[in-house]
Amino acid sequence: MTLYGGIEGGGTKFVCAIGNEHGDLLETTRFSTTTPEETLAQALAFFQPHAGALASVGIGSFGPVDLNPHSPTFGYVTTTPKPGWAWADVAGPIRAGLGVPVGFELDVNIAAMGEHRWGAARGLDTFIYLTIGTGIGGGVMAEGKLLHGAMHPEMGHILLAHDRAADPFAGACPFHGDCFEGLAAGPALEKRWGQKGASLPEGHPAWALEAHYVALGLVSFICTLAPQRIIIGGGVMQQPQLFPMVREKVTQLLNGYLQISYLKDMDTYIVPPALGGEAGVKGALALAFSVAPDRP
Amino acid sequence: MTLYGGIEGGGTKFVCAIGNEHGDLLETTRFSTTTPEETLAQALAFFQPHAGALASVGIGSFGPVDLNPHSPTFGYVTTTPKPGWAWADVAGPIRAGLGVPVGFELDVNIAAMGEHRWGAARGLDTFIYLTIGTGIGGGVMAEGKLLHGAMHPEMGHILLAHDRAADPFAGACPFHGDCFEGLAAGPALEKRWGQKGASLPEGHPAWALEAHYVALGLVSFICTLAPQRIIIGGGVMQQPQLFPMVREKVTQLLNGYLQISYLKDMDTYIVPPALGGEAGVKGALALAFSVAPDRP
Numbered sequence: 238m239t240l241y242g243g244i245e246g247g248g249t250k251f252v253c254a255i256g257n258e259h260g261d262l263l264e265t266t267r268f269s270t271t272t273p274e275e276t277l278a279q280a281l282a283f284f285q286p287h288a289g290a291l292a293s294v295g296i297g298s299f300g301p302v303d304l305n306p307h308s309p310t311f312g313y314v315t316t317t318p319k320p321g322w323a324w325a326d327v328a329g330p331i332r333a334g335l336g337v338p339v340g341f342e343l344d345v346n347i348a349a350m351g352e353h354r355w356g357a358a359r360g361l362d363t364f365i366y367l368t369i370g371t372g373i374g375g376g377v378m379a380e381g382k383l384l385h386g387a388m389h390p391e392m393g394h395i396l397l398a399h400d401r402a403a404d405p406f407a408g409a410c411p412f413h414g415d416c417f418e419g420l421a422a423g424p425a426l427e428k429r430w431g432q433k434g435a436s437l438p439e440g441h442p443a444w445a446l447e448a449h450y451v452a453l454g455l456v457s458f459i460c461t462l463a464p465q466r467i468i469i470g471g472g473v474m475q476q477p478q479l480f481p482m483v484r485e486k487v488t489q490l491l492n493g494y495l496q497i498s499y500l501k502d503m504d505t506y507i508v509p510p511a512l513g514g515e516a517g518v519k520g521a522l523a524l525a526f527s528v529a530p531d532r533p
Numbered sequence: 534m535t536l537y538g539g540i541e542g543g544g545t546k547f548v549c550a551i552g553n554e555h556g557d558l559l560e561t562t563r564f565s566t567t568t569p570e571e572t573l574a575q576a577l578a579f580f581q582p583h584a585g586a587l588a589s590v591g592i593g594s595f596g597p598v599d600l601n602p603h604s605p606t607f608g609y610v611t612t613t614p615k616p617g618w619a620w621a622d623v624a625g626p627i628r629a630g631l632g633v634p635v636g637f638e639l640d641v642n643i644a645a646m647g648e649h650r651w652g653a654a655r656g657l658d659t660f661i662y663l664t665i666g667t668g669i670g671g672g673v674m675a676e677g678k679l680l681h682g683a684m685h686p687e688m689g690h691i692l693l694a695h696d697r698a699a700d701p702f703a704g705a706c707p708f709h710g711d712c713f714e715g716l717a718a719g720p721a722l723e724k725r726w727g728q729k730g731a732s733l734p735e736g737h738p739a740w741a742l743e744a745h746y747v748a749l750g751l752v753s754f755i756c757t758l759a760p761q762r763i764i765i766g767g768g769v770m771q772q773p774q775l776f777p778m779v780r781e782k783v784t785q786l787l788n789g790y791l792q793i794s795y796l797k798d799m800d801t802y803i804v805p806p807a808l809g810g811e812a813g814v815k816g817a818l819a820l821a822f823s824v825a826p827d828r829p
Contacts, residue, residue: 301792315792316792362682363680363681363682363683375757377675377757377758379673379675379676379678379680379682380675380676380678380679380680380681380682381678382675382676382677382678383676384659384675384676384758384759385659385676385759386658386659386675386676386758386759386760386761387659387759387760387761387793387794387795387796388759388791388793389759390756390757390758390759391756391759391790391791392756392757393756394752394756394790395752395753395756395757396693396694396749396752396753396786397692397694398692398693398694398695398711399694412788412789412790413786413788413790415694453692456690456691456692457691457692457753457757458757460686460687460688460689460690460691461671461673461686461688461691461753461754461757461758462673462680462682462686462757462758463680463681463682463683463684463685463686463687464682464683465682465683490692490709492708492709493708494687494690494708494709495684495687496597496611496612497683497684498683499683500683
């Protein structure tokens, strides 16, 4: 049986899996992200016993990353503040250690690929996979292709209409203060309210404000990209009360301007990932397929 | 010689041209946009003497438009407030009257096509053509394809960080008040300052504020789309002092976060259309090529 490898390389943990052409995960491991040397060695140790059966490996890495295949630093994490990882080669050691073709992508882009192949974006060609957790990032499929552009989008850093009278919090982004991530990611919640988001009760005013900022961000993305669906994952969105509040606020803010059939049913327009926490690693498998000698 | 037809169908005027495979305009006409019947009849009257030599026609229409080729209203202007044009079939009468293949697109998308084939976006695959005039609209090429998504982007309606203390103007958009178009299009300038933008002197504070809003919009687009270049046309951008002010403010707002080579030279990153006022009609020719039986 031909097997494929998938690596979801996050800033906190790595998830590695071996799967088949149907996206079934046959074996999985996860471990903390420490130094590049140690972490990539752990990934290799997981795959090496199966190296003879592996057709290819797909990697989705935390960013920023170099996605330009013509660049000398293709497959590297680039300007991250994470100690030891700035300009670390991620794809190279995996390719050299296993001797198979390796696909390399941004983590949110492979989550988008996973949802496109097996999840909430099946049959769509233009959609967003957004994650709201420690940071905010987005992967975009536009007209059937993952959007890289000049590098890759950095959707967490759009600037929002921040009403300082209603919310005097200055924002938590070291670069932009009150950008989307600075106002609405997990660290912003914690700084603004003095406790972690997960410990705030469901009826706390934090959630109405959070839904407001998420909706402001989504309206920008909807007007700029005209997505057919928006999938939102990440730790902050584990609060089940957020989805209905976000949908209602997006509808209010758009105010009937866009007569788009996709927008008529907000319950199917703004959704959680159908693959849940497996969107990333399954997407890494889908990426592996795309670089395999015989694509499944 | 094989000829091609191009129609730039604006809300105020139509421009029609006959051109060759090099994009040379051999004959051009322009007339006011009145009723659909009268306006499309004028376009047909211009092309009909050459109908035997025409391989195809490309149309770029003011929006919103239906770009879905499987839709029963493909080729229509849809929910426009312009009297007589709501749900008007634009592509159908041209196709029926000339008996040639007809391509249909949004006006800003064909301007993007024109700049891609012959202008400031040659060789790029992800860029934005933005127009700031009576309204604000944008055409996006993403990874080599025009972005339609669920309909087409409506980039003028993103919501900006509007500081009401610094600028108490409530905005001019009937749907959203102080969205990008509501704050920065021509009618907003006129309402805020009590005179048309074209009559405000170069040193008037209106222009610093305008550059600020344009820069806020561009930062959102840059973070969402990672464009390799942004081309800005339209009447408001005819003020030559705006480009340097916008470039400087975008640099300030991004604050060094994005380490992208394209962003290092703002003079080549944010530019006026290389084709000037001909971007639209030349793009309509490029669209005609794409539907011609033998593509040049």
